[in-house]
Amino acid sequence: MIQPTTSFKENLQLLPSVEGLDRIEILDASGIVVATIENQPGKQGSLVVYRYLARNFEIIDADAAAHGLEVFAEHTADAKNRPGAHPNIDHLLAIFDGGDPLRIWLFET
DSSP, rough: OOOOOSHHHHHHSSSOTTEEEEEEEOTTTTHHHHHHHHSSSSTTTHHHHHHHHHHSSSBBBBHHHHHHHHHHHHHHHHHSTTTSHHHHHHHHHHHHHTTBEEEEEEOOO
8 A cells, every 4th residue: 555645646646547447336335326436537536546445445444534535635625624525535534434334346448
């Protein structure tokens, strides 16, 4: 696993690209899809982070969420100050604050 820096841009450079990844689906404990992140401009940063989390953690629990929030770096503080502005970070914040764990399905091309 990486040691996150305080810069999201720098953290992304430490992670593998999302080449060959079509999308991910984020599922709750009952298997219901709560979010989908497509491989498209404006979403690729989140896609990189969630793929990384999926490959390093069995489920997205409080420990995985804490690590993901560190990787999102400065965007985490912005998400805390503006709920809803960063929905993919909001999922991690909810888990970190005691919410139920989530699972990630990767759809590779």
